[in-house]
Amino acid sequence: MTTYRAAALAAFATALSASAAFAQTELTVYTSIEAVDLDRYKQTFEAANPDIKVNWVRDSTGVMTAKLLAEKDNPQADVVWGVAATSLLLLKSEGMLEPYAPAGVDKLDPKFVDSSTPPSWVGMDAYVAALCYNTIEAEKLGLTPPKSWKDLTKPEYKGHVVMPNPNSSGTGFLDVSAWIQMFGEDDAWAFMDGLHENIAAYTHSGSKPCKMAAAGETVIGVSFEFPGANAKKAGAPIDIIFPEEGSGWEAEATAIIAGTANLEAAQKLVDWSITKEANEMYNVGYAVVAYPGIAKPVEHLPEDIPSKMIENDFEWAANNRKAILAEWQKRYDAKSEPKG
Known part of the structure; x- marks a missing residue:
């Protein structure tokens, strides 16, 4: 009986350890990214970070901005990923963003990075x-x-x-x-x-x-x-x-919501959002991305789009x-x- 109980306890401990090893941090991510792209971003990020699960909340930029402002005193999001930089500047002015300089931010085109040090938001691409x-x-x-x-x-x-x-x-x-x-x-x-x-x-x-x-x-x-x-x-x-x-x-941009209980996981998502791999994914549809030298011509779009931007x-x-x-x-x- 003692041997059986010891074996059972050992098995339970092993199962508990395995469960802990595969426990996921769930991030609530507010976004205005085109719906057609959400699955591939989520799958690619989660494959590289199996301990983190992204839960999207999506709406158009104006609606999402209003939602974030309404939740100012009781934030529901951990990260805002793919919302207009002008909206994030508004949130920044309200003290709602957690400044963070993601790894490799110095490699981005400066117009896609908030001017503060550390920045409160970083860009992905331009529409x-x-x-x-x-x-x-x-x-x-x-x-x-x-x-x-x-x-x-x-x-x-x-x-x-x-x-x-x-x-x-x-x-x-x-x-x-x-x-x-x-x-x-x-x-x-x-x-x-x-x-x-x-x-x-x-x-x-x-x-x-x-x-x-x-x-x-x-x-x-x-x-x-x-x-x-x-x-x-x-x-x-x-x-x-x-x-x-x-x-x-406008720049689609990413930021961490101040006060998130999942800061480490949120930082990992922002780190990934500015990588070469992520920018290559943005370039599937967007001709202008934040990481210089990544963008290749997009089918049916002219190659000189940056020259058309005011x-x-x-x-x-x-x-x-x-x-x-x-x-x-x-x-x-x-x-x-x-x-x-």
């Missing part, structure tokens, strides 16, 4: 404003392709343009903030007044206008390059147009975000799609 233009639907209507942002105010496009709502979409916000930086405040709002006359609807997703153009549900979708390349790869009859004035852009002042955009969104809401929200 760049572009127009998705359905050539078949345009031909049916006798339309000509726009060359510039201001072309979108031409009467011929009335009812044929869809763009994201900047209150719910990071793509929408980068458009509006970029127009103000490019044109000056008065001219930018005048341009948006003219554009509004031609808008069929404002969506709550940055990729949706491009998907609508690809499906023939609109002629022009104000979106960004990633869904355009995917749509063309799938055979959609669209052209991807980068307006001649230049394109606004000098974007993230700090200015973050500091003026609230006022910009309030003004936009007052002027244009009547054409927004219902939420949900």
